[in-house]
Amino acid sequence: AQRVTQPEKLLSVFKGAPVELKCNYSYSGSPELFWYVQYSRQRLQLLLRHISRESIKGFTADLNKGETSFHLKKPFAQEEDSAMYYCALENSGGYQKVTFGTGTKLQVIP
């Protein structure tokens, strides 16, 4: 069974402080991992995927297979980063089931 764990429901940081949103996963195969974000009054949307190794809006995420983690990081938080963040895992088998974590609300304090 695949599982995604986001241990923090709420993370509050001051503007300009570093941000780390934690994500741990449980999956026996080789997973595809993603971060999705939902800004206030907007739809849930893709932020980044590990396979692209990209930096979006200053956010990066590194897949650590040893620790089965995919934490989302940003060196300097901005007020517009306040949103709900969801980590997601897609299995690599023949059936593409996408599992989401429970989400972390990031609150950036001005």
Added chain:
Amino acid sequence: DSGVTQTPKHLITATGQRVTLRCSPRSGDLSVYWYQQSLDQGLQFLIQYYNGEERAKGNILERFSAQQFPDLHSELNLSSLELGDSALYFCASSPRPGLASGELFFGEGSRLTVL
């Protein structure tokens, strides 16, 4: 708007009733996913269809069923409703069954309240 559309946006009904939620995927997307979001539960994967065929199944109750029609829209049927079925139901679509090179595009959700 060529994005994912879900109807109705809000629905209030009584226990024991049956409702149907509808989803129209983005133009050209063949894959549809359904998720349930209850308080503190995150997004629970229910079921996925690709081009009319069921591809993956999650924790979908037997009282729930879904299908994807030839025109690619999908419906989620919820029957014998219970108070605990109150939730936000999301539909998402993608061009292909896998996401390694793609992404899920979400609708705004249908909020179901069971009284």
